[in-house]
Amino acid sequence: MSRRLRLVAFAVACAGAAGGGAARADTSVSARAPDGGAKTGSGAKTGGCAKLPEGATLDEIVAPALRGGAPPTIARVLAWSAEVDDRPLYLDRALLWLARGDKAFELAHVYRHPRDAKTWHLSMVYDVPYESQRTFTAPPKRAALESFLTATWWHFAAEGGFRLVAAEVCREAWQASFGAPPWHQYGK
Secondary structure, three states, X not given: OOOEEEEEOOOOOOOOOOOOOOEOOOOEEEEEOOOOOEOOOOOOOOOOOOOEOOOOOHHHHXXXXXXXXXXXXXEEEEEEEEEEOOOOOEEEEEEEEEEOOOOOEEEEEEXXXXXXXXXXXXXXXXXXXXXXXXXXXXXXXXXXXXXXXXXXXXXXXXXXXXXXXXXEEOHHHHHHHHOXXXXXXOOO
């Protein structure tokens, strides 16, 4: 088998939930060795979230952050939320950590409206300072993440009339990305 990058996304319905519930996911991307085995070391299977927003796959979530570029060697979902307001407007959001080799890293904020369309998009606000994605030459550390969270308006709580339906801070992905357990959590 030729060498290639392959997104690894494994989704199964929750126990007994036909077509509903959250999906489990391995949130890594790994290079495949010529013999078909997973590469070890950087880019190997990283773990990540216990589940993703209902009906979402890692491929779909990561796609808007690619912007037509090469796929990442590692893609991790650091956190996600599913929210709804009184209209009702449904909103799924995900915070991504991406590596493209060992010299290009990105943090990205993506979203979708799951009842209207299944397509994920980079979060954008055009009339005020706002960042949907930030690139780094080395893996981002805590200060870089905190700066990005502020610039992309990411909060670990529902705001603006929305309420949380489901949410997760992905412990394994956070640990693999920052070498420490999550220092943010969603409130109960």
